[in-house]
Amino acid sequence: MDKKLLIAIVDDDLIFQFIAERLIESINSEHQTIIFSDGKEAIDFIDSNRNEIDTLPDIIFLDINMPVMNGWQFLNKYIEIKSKIEKEITIYIVSSSKNPDDFIKAENINEVTDYIVKPINREKYTSILDSFCK
Amino acid sequence: MNLMKFHLLMNLQNRKKLEILSAIIVLISIISFLGYLFKFSFYSILPYPWSLPIQINSSINLVLFCILLHFIVNKKNNLFIKYCSILIIVNGLLNLLYIIHLNSGILNSIFANPILDGVLIGRYTNGRPCVASILSFTLMGFSFLGIRSKNKIFNQIAQATLHLVTLISILTILGLSDHIPSLDQLYFFSNFSIYGAFMLMLLSIMAAAVQPNLGFAATFIGSKIGHEISRSLFPKILFSVLIVGYLKILIARSALINEASANALLQTSYILIALFIIYFTKESLNKIDDKRKEAESKIVLANNSLEKRIMERTNHLTQQNKQLEEFAYVVSHNFRAPVSNLQSLIDIYKEEKDIKIKDLLLDKFEITINNLDTTLNDLLNGISVKNDSKKEKQHLLFNSSFLTAVESFQGDIIKSGALITSDFSKALGIEYSALYLESIIQNLLSNALKYSSPLRTAKIHFESHIINDEVVLTVSDNGLGIDLEEHGKDIFGFNKVFHKHPDAKGVGLFLVKAQVEGMGGTISVESKVDAGTKFKIIF
Numbered sequence: 001m002d003k004k005l006l007i008a009i010v011d012d013d014l015i016f017q018f019i020a021e022r023l024i025e026s027i028n029s030e031h032q033t034i035i036f037s038d039g040k041e042a043i044d045f046i047d048s049n050r051n052e053i054d055t056l057p058d059i060i061f062l063d064i065n066m067p068v069m070n071g072w073q074f075l076n077k078y079i080e081i082k083s084k085i086e087k088e089i090t091i092y093i094v095s096s097s098k099n100p101d102d103f104i105k106a107e108n109i110n111e112v113t114d115y116i117v118k119p120i121n122r123e124k125y126t127s128i129l130d131s132f133c134k
Numbered sequence: 135m136n137l138m139k140f141h142l143l144m145n146l147q148n149r150k151k152l153e154i155l156s157a158i159i160v161l162i163s164i165i166s167f168l169g170y171l172f173k174f175s176f177y178s179i180l181p182y183p184w185s186l187p188i189q190i191n192s193s194i195n196l197v198l199f200c201i202l203l204h205f206i207v208n209k210k211n212n213l214f215i216k217y218c219s220i221l222i223i224v225n226g227l228l229n230l231l232y233i234i235h236l237n238s239g240i241l242n243s244i245f246a247n248p249i250l251d252g253v254l255i256g257r258y259t260n261g262r263p264c265v266a267s268i269l270s271f272t273l274m275g276f277s278f279l280g281i282r283s284k285n286k287i288f289n290q291i292a293q294a295t296l297h298l299v300t301l302i303s304i305l306t307i308l309g310l311s312d313h314i315p316s317l318d319q320l321y322f323f324s325n326f327s328i329y330g331a332f333m334l335m336l337l338s339i340m341a342a343a344v345q346p347n348l349g350f351a352a353t354f355i356g357s358k359i360g361h362e363i364s365r366s367l368f369p370k371i372l373f374s375v376l377i378v379g380y381l382k383i384l385i386a387r388s389a390l391i392n393e394a395s396a397n398a399l400l401q402t403s404y405i406l407i408a409l410f411i412i413y414f415t416k417e418s419l420n421k422i423d424d425k426r427k428e429a430e431s432k433i434v435l436a437n438n439s440l441e442k443r444i445m446e447r448t449n450h451l452t453q454q455n456k457q458l459e460e461f462a463y464v465v466s467h468n469f470r471a472p473v474s475n476l477q478s479l480i481d482i483y484k485e486e487k488d489i490k491i492k493d494l495l496l497d498k499f500e501i502t503i504n505n506l507d508t509t510l511n512d513l514l515n516g517i518s519v520k521n522d523s524k525k526e527k528q529h530l531l532f533n534s535s536f537l538t539a540v541e542s543f544q545g546d547i548i549k550s551g552a553l554i555t556s557d558f559s560k561a562l563g564i565e566y567s568a569l570y571l572e573s574i575i576q577n578l579l580s581n582a583l584k585y586s587s588p589l590r591t592a593k594i595h596f597e598s599h600i601i602n603d604e605v606v607l608t609v610s611d612n613g614l615g616i617d618l619e620e621h622g623k624d625i626f627g628f629n630k631v632f633h634k635h636p637d638a639k640g641v642g643l644f645l646v647k648a649q650v651e652g653m654g655g656t657i658s659v660e661s662k663v664d665a666g667t668k669f670k671i672i673f
Contacts, residue, residue: 015475015502022482065467068633073620096470119474121481 004030005129008057010042010074011094012066016118020061023125031129039069043077046085056087059132061120064095064102071095075109082111090132092116148355149207152340156200159333163193163200166329191229191263192330195271198222199337202278206344212282219278226272229263264326266306270299270334274341281344293349296342303335308379359422366418367411374407453651464513464628472506512641513628516648527565532558532598532607535568539576546583552592554579561598564605564673570649574607577642578669582611585633587664601672610668616661625659 009020021033034057036042042060049055064071071093078091093106096118106115116124166188188196202218205211273295280292310328346355353364378400385396479502483495536556540547547554564571579594586592594611614633616625626647650657650671661667 013471013475015479015498015505016471018498019475019478019482023478026485065471096474097467098470099466118471119478121478122485 004032005059005132006055006057007031007033007129008036008042008060009033010036010039010060010066010071011063012037013063016063020120020125023120023122024129027122027126027129038066039071039074039077043069043074043081046078046089047081050081050085053087056085057089058087059128060089060091061094061116062091064093064097072105075111079109079111092128094118094120148343148346152207152343153204155336155340156203159337160197160200162329162333163188163196167193167197188327188330188333189263189267191225191271192267192327192334195222195225195274196330196333196337199271199274199278199341203337203341203344206278206281215278215282219275219282223272223275223279226268226275229268230265230272266302267326267330267334270302270338273299274338277341281341289345290348293342293345293351296338297349299338300335300342303331303338306331307335359419362422363415363418367415370411370414371407374411378403378407460627461517468509468513468628469506472502472509475502512644516628516641516644526567528568529563530566530568530571531563532556532561532596535571535575536596538572539579542576543579543583550583550586550592552583552586552594554594554596556596558596558598561600561605566673567653570653574646574649574671577646578609581642582609582613582667585667586611586613589664605673607671607673608668609671610666612666615663615665615667616659617663618659618661626657 007024009017011017011020017035017037021035024031024033034045036045039062042062046056062071062074069077075091090113091111092114093102093112094116095102098117103115106112167190198218199222202215205215277292277295277299280288280295283289283292306326307328310326310331342349342351343355345351354361354368381403382396382400385391385399386393391399476499479495479498483492483499486492486495533556536558540554546552575596579596582594583592586594590612592611592613594609597608597610599606599608618625626643628641628644647657650673653673655671655673657669657671659667659669
């Protein structure tokens, strides 16, 4: 896939950030990753760049459990400002939780494309990134 | 087995009474019988000296019936009871026939006994048993057969028959006690000994008690109020009736008062008796009622205390349940993440060829494993608090624990210039676990220092109160505050952090809550963002 993607990792787990970055890079070094440690950082970034199509991420891998503002709170805020954002962002929820309640909650939010359970291996990243291009 | 039913119906107490009474009757009967043979004359010293002594027929019958009663009550010798009863019945019928002067050689030979006749005729006017006696013993024989039967109707007939015998014996006693000289024509009572009649009455009543659920036995034998009242009333009524009857006879004999006045007197005395009996009844019933009410109130009290204990137990279990749920949640959330990281790291490590990168990965391994280790320890600390039964209470002073905590954070306090104040005047100390109190104060102080606002000097205040007999500790600060709407339910959770802070691990408050609740207290928080926070602990 040729297109250069901008992928956002929203997760407070430093090791997960490291792993995600490495895997994405090893799949295709053209892709760029941008890291946020909590929901607030991420939403502030998106809000302040709402008109910059090139700065806004194409995909967001969003964790649920984060300090200050967690995944659900991020989504609520995102839905509020979505109409003002120039870009269509694909959001995946990633979590180590297999709690069916979380899964159902994610299903009911339109903006969420899918719910992925950690760990995310190389193949999973590959299939996601590939499917994006199609 | 039919006899079983009596064994069950008669309780032990009544059975003992019965056995004792029948033993006495047997004794008296045997003495009387011996009295005939050896010509004792002790009857003159007894209350009714004009009365005949107990006749042979009566004494033999009495002894036999007592033996039968003993066997019935102890469910033994079924056949013996049957045949003995039949023998008695036959004897009775033969006697009856003899009295009706059906002359028969056989009858004569059975009953004409020269030795006995010689003994008897020397003493008494008429050696044969009287009609009342024969009738009573024959009827008793029938009733003993009826008691043995499995047929309920026969049981009831037997009981009625026994009551009839009792009635006859009472009539006899009353009739004889009047000292009406016995005439040859009065065949019904004439040869009955008053003592014999009395024994017979006792025996018939005892036999009726063997079936305590039938006839009049059911009126007197039992434990309910009705039974108690009956047992209480009947002797009184009986006594009154007998006294008045006796008085009437005395009056009639002495001819002091004419009959009409005597009647009026009698009627008045009956009214008086009725009043007394009503009074006794009222007293008895009221006493029973009081006893019942007392028992009821005891039950209500016991019930209330039981309900209270159930509620406490339910609350305890509910809380334990909640803790288990929290624990399960904590485990799944806080362990899965690092474990999944390790899995990913291993995959990456296997594919990596660059040694420098491999070294870097090993560092990441180490970080993750340390993370896991710390989480495990923090969690175990929290759990051990919940289950620790060795929370020994000592008498502690707030001030000393407070000063210890301040000392250990001296460095941070000086660096930040925070103002730490305290006021423990309203509640100087508490009976508590020393370890936990120190841990609680330290954690709250550490929290307040960590989350102080950079915009102003930190002011942290510790205060103790007594509210509603409970010791309360409040810790207030003017720091960053917490958005309780957003994070309210997570505040005491494990590893929950709300501010970016390098030292923020989110376990301090988790531990404090575990410790406070482990000692049976509660902790709550009030806070306003960017204004301050106030923790309140009720010990």
